[in-house]
Amino acid sequence: MENEKLPKRIENFSDWYNQVILRAELADYAPVRGCMVVRPYGWAIWENIQQALDIRFKASGHVNAAFPLFIPMSFLEKEKEHVKGFSPELAVVTIGGGQTLEEPLVVRPTSETIIGHMYSKWIKSYRDLPILINQWANVVRWELRTRLFLRTLEFYWQEGHTAHATAEEAQEETLRMLETYADFAVNEAAIPVIPGRKSSAEKFAGAAMSYTIEAMMGDTRALQSGTSHNLGQNFAKAFNIQYLDQNNILQYCWTTSWGLSTRFIGAIIMTHGDDQGLVLPPRLAPIQVVIVPIFHNDGEKSIVMEAVNRVSQSLKDFRVKIDDRSELTPGFKFNDWELRGVPLRIEIGPKDVANESVILARRDLTGKEGKSIILQSNLAEEIKLKLDSIHTHLFEKAQQFRDAHIFDPQSYAELQKVVENGWAYSYWCGDAGCEQKVKEDTKATTRCIPLNQETGSGKCIVCGKPAEEKVYFARAY
């Protein structure tokens, strides 16, 4: 039995991506166009993402709740930018219990409207503020061109929705959650991200200001990996979210929303994966260590399996899997777990048992460089170090790749060239026409205006007029 070969990443990134997902059993195509089934191995990654984010949300005072899947069509129409942005993508329920509904129900594409409606009921006074609610939910957007994890009709996400007494608090919350996403991306997923502001053209439909963390994928395209929106008073006014302040005066709230979705699994695949398949960041990997026993006869088997079970017992602090499938060769198993991106592999054969050691192989380093012999007595400590080392190595590798593909073009002609295989970081005057021209000429869009850029000024890379801020231009998923 031989493992099938994947397409080469450099030859056909898109095909490589799909094949990795299907062969590693992260997800599968559903029988409904554009929908996916997230298989157990993929869902286990999502569960680890959920846990890492949820603990951060709760630490900053947020609580979870659940709002309805169905939203009356009239709700969407209350915020005019919002309905303009979402109406082309709606799935609509028109029949319930065999009857045609008087008012069609939209399957939520996002929940600002229905949550706004509830907040207007719940909030009476400044004492009720802030409200800091998150929900883990499925949402539906009727996309025409779909890709597993990146863009599917139904996807899974968390959406935070908060209401505040002042504009300042809402802005603080918006940036706090952006920072939370950046911290999560870097420290859990080993993905370097650039936090920044969206241009007006790229912002969320209905937001006053949108922020994003942008990451560079292995083919240099950008992926918006999490967003945080300051909604100003737009939704508060549309839904009458008001409170009595300390002087007993009725005021509109200031609201925010922020979300991160299963699309992030696509970011993990495309940032770290290689020609052998997935490479999972250790802190999110469903299996951190796989143990492959090696033996040639029943006598060896019993000796080896005794050691395998003992070693596994000593690694209770890690997510460990013993691969004891009898019909497969060790070589097949090695390839199989490499495809599935398990960070560390332990091999134990009769020699290792005799030496009271194991062979430890890293997923992120190939050949001899990635292999070491470790005494069993020292294994747990060594694995802790190795997992941290893999995390750091993945992060640095991704950062080096990204930085090597960010360019500072000196002319518009050069910009057009560099965005074919990288990002341009350039002064932009802020004019939507210039942004649109780049998009038409190159398919690159403005990804974000980074938050902490050096102050300075220059000339817009498109029109040459004075510009105060730099922006990233890139083709994006």
Place this chain on the structure above:
Amino acid sequence: MENEKLPKRIENFSDWYNQVILRAELADYAPVRGCMVVRPYGWAIWENIQQALDIRFKASGHVNAAFPLFIPMSFLEKEKEHVKGFSPELAVVTIGGGQTLEEPLVVRPTSETIIGHMYSKWIKSYRDLPILINQWANVVRWELRTRLFLRTLEFYWQEGHTAHATAEEAQEETLRMLETYADFAVNEAAIPVIPGRKSSAEKFAGAAMSYTIEAMMGDTRALQSGTSHNLGQNFAKAFNIQYLDQNNILQYCWTTSWGLSTRFIGAIIMTHGDDQGLVLPPRLAPIQVVIVPIFHNDGEKSIVMEAVNRVSQSLKDFRVKIDDRSELTPGFKFNDWELRGVPLRIEIGPKDVANESVILARRDLTGKEGKSIILQSNLAEEIKLKLDSIHTHLFEKAQQFRDAHIFDPQSYAELQKVVENGWAYSYWCGDAGCEQKVKEDTKATTRCIPLNQETGSGKCIVCGKPAEEKVYFARAY
């Protein structure tokens, strides 16, 4: 500021139930008919339920995944009992992205069909079996008469779906999960349940055999609190879920499904609640201990709050909340947390600080009986004991109530009477006509044929013909 009074439980159970939910902020009515918003306090109970079940599922080898919300209408039609059972309750999407869909999509009422379709793709050989997948999901059933938590258009649940090589394994799995639910109900929710088999009339649409855990609510009505179905080969044949056995012969799989939903929160409310409001079982309570500081001036405040923070720090193993709201009296707070069902309350005033003690009040015992003075040095240990004691007390109280309301009527006339305020446990010949007669005469249905009943025989309570098994008759939610 005074706390509003709840309706008395005995006078209007239904009104009491709704008011408890709204005032304790467990849930609220959504702007779409029959839908609910689960508010943070209610959702925190569900998160604790999820965690308690998920750990049990994973310990018995199950993994989580996510299947699509939308199911092609044609899928439901493949299993004829299934479609008959569910078609009156469907929500149907007919428009997507502005276009009328060629085939309408059903919003899942349950996922046997779409999961069956995927299993038929994934399963090739006996080596792929068993498949043991669960999903945490929202589902929609277009109910006409709805009640918060008990019956809503959209609700939240887990649905396990497994495929096996043999009938025996499928039956073992079905009973294993029933036992898991019973263990959860008893040991986490302090709810006594009766595991048993459903009659043919009451079984899941498409199942070969359905099992249930039945609980008695505070008004003596029954609540089906979790179900486990042996689907036989019904769905395997409808969806071609087949495998090659060890002799290379194509066989149909045997499948099961099992679910427990947010309805269980209704069971908790109606089993343990009292005239003061909720009484939450300690192991599922979002807040296990609330600390109420008591002081009359700033000097006392600083002394008391220092002790409150110190005490709170010493209780890190528990879910603790400090109620430091400044605008409310201690008396108001006591009532408020009683309404919300927090199992233990700690009161700390200046005298308690001086004595290095606290006052500890149990939610389940009123007046002096529930209060004790505990040394701060001994508090964590005492709280652990008290929470266990509350759990046991709630369970025993519910069990005594239930057993006092289960009757053994000696005639059909007596049965008709006892089911007005209790359950009848009677011999039944198994005939659907007898079952139907009871339903028509009394609104009571067969709840379950308990698994471990004494062997014996008697006469059907309805028709008088010989009967081998006893069944519970009760009016149910």
